[in-house]
Amino acid sequence: MNPSTALARVLVDELARCGLVEAVVAPGSRSTPLALALVAHPGVRVHVRVDERSASFLALGLARASRRPVAVVCTSGTAAANFHPAVLEADESGVPLLVLTADRPPELRGTGANQTVDQIGLYGGAVRMFAEVGTPDPAPGMVAYWRSLACRAWASALGGHPGPVHLNVAFRDPLTPDQPTGDGPQWTAPLDGRAEGRPWTSRPGPRTESAPHVPADVERGVIVCGDGDYDPVPFLALAEITGWPLLAEPTSNARRSGAISTYRQLLAVPGFARAHAPELVVSVGRPNLSRQILAYLRRTERHVVVTTSSVGDPTASLPDDFSDPARTATDVVAAIAPPAGLNWERPASTEWSRSWARAEGLAREAVDGVLDAEETLTEPRLARDLASHVAAGSLLFAGSSMPIRDLDATMHARCGVRLVGNRGVSGIDGTVSTAIGAALAHQRAGEGHAYALLGDLALLHDQNGLIIGPGEPRPDLAIVVVNNDGGGIFSGLEQAGHPDFERVFGTPHGVSMERVAAVTDLPYTRVEWATDLPKALLGEGLRIVEVCTERAASAALRRRIQDAVDAAVTGTF
Incomplete structure (x- = not known):
């Protein structure tokens, strides 16, 4: 050889x-x-x-x-x-x-x-x-x-x-393995590894020791779950027995029953944010999706960061790259335990927790009221309805820019769906390929269907990811594409007022996703009405579902949603 x-x-x-x-x-x-x-x-x-x-x-x-x-x-x-x-x-x-x-x-x-x-x-x-x-x-x-x-x-x-x-x-x-001429060096030493298929070097298992407790005398505590692949259950349990509100980004997979699903809009109401300044914030993952969360972290007196690399191994060495984008961390710990002496059988109820629950109810009603006012499938409604419609056991990949932000702003708390996205650098590079890879791994593990919510530029940026040769493993993945003919995120930023906005930031392309699907020989569906979305999601294999929207109208709708929450919440706390 x-x-x-x-x-x-x-x-x-x-x-x-x-x-x-x-x-x-x-x-x-x-x-x-x-x-x-x-x-x-x-x-x-x-x-x-x-x-x-x-x-x-x-x-x-x-x-x-x-x-x-x-x-x-x-x-x-x-x-x-x-x-x-x-x-x-x-x-x-x-x-x-x-x-x-x-x-x-x-x-x-x-x-x-x-x-x-x-x-x-x-x-x-x-x-x-x-x-x-x-x-x-x-x-x-x-x-x-x-x-x-x-x-x-x-x-x-x-x-x-x-x-x-x-x-x-x-x-x-x-x-190549063959040497037709017989020239060149040959490998003659045994290439065998350890007996019984064992690896050459085995790793020891993690040690277990008790985790530090959070202070027992704090009522105005908040738990922030940012993006990351960690077990959210300890933080859901901490929220339940302390009564502290849990603010969960979609890809934390902690937006389950009891989580505050409208925190993004609530924290954008100045009076609410001032009245709900926390004494203590416990954060985990990368809480960097919204300006509202970053501003809120700057209001806290104490900020305890739990390192996700150590979840499950409380004695692992603490990495020096823990996430603290607001630079407010006062403590960094490998794990955290609820305060001693609390009743694990009965969820805590305090004026603090009741105030957050009342605000969540009002804001949730306001958000849904604006979204349900018309049957046209808008970008925010698509995000909310897609997250609600997919079956338990499904995987949902969220593209960067507006898809993940619309999910953050509109998604109800629910269990049973795994949300992932490229939130490390938040680029639009390779999002089609990442979604396909995630779907393949999800389904190889015996899990259910997979879906992706992407913008049009993200899909065009990685069209080659749709090219899968004959005989290659193919996922069961519905790629739902919001086509607003350009970069929608800029319509809500300060660049929107620039005279060269459309050419430099809007970047219209004029490409229909039907043409992209035809080039790669993929099934294609276009959806206009919200009531048609569940049917459009049906099917098997790799397929494209297109929803066409207008950037300016979507930006205006997001402002109306925030205005509705402002009106519903102001004066009630």
């Missing part, structure tokens, strides 16, 4: 022993050994994509939904650079990703050799670990080195703060 094939087979085998079950391959020549090793391994499902950026975001979606590292492979040169946006998103959102970039051997670097760039440390500080694997020379100890390195990479991706790991793998010719 030639050295390149030996290295690739050992790396893939050891990663599979660690737990690798999914890999994404972008075709190329220099990465041939890795690609062939992956498709030959019976325990790894391989996905092939022709676009490296789409491939990397597909891997990101698979990893995000499955909560385990996924490998993504490319050849040398600009191919590796196209992984960078997904690496940045994985870094900021804490998604475990194994980035395997093939490279030219050292003797070809810096010589002008074709498709050769400097790939050493290509992703900078965005990765948890980088290793230049080195050329596969037939020297003693190489198999142990490769296997231990694979285990270390796996552990680094899944560690206390999950994220991307970059292994740069240099391959010399021959790149």
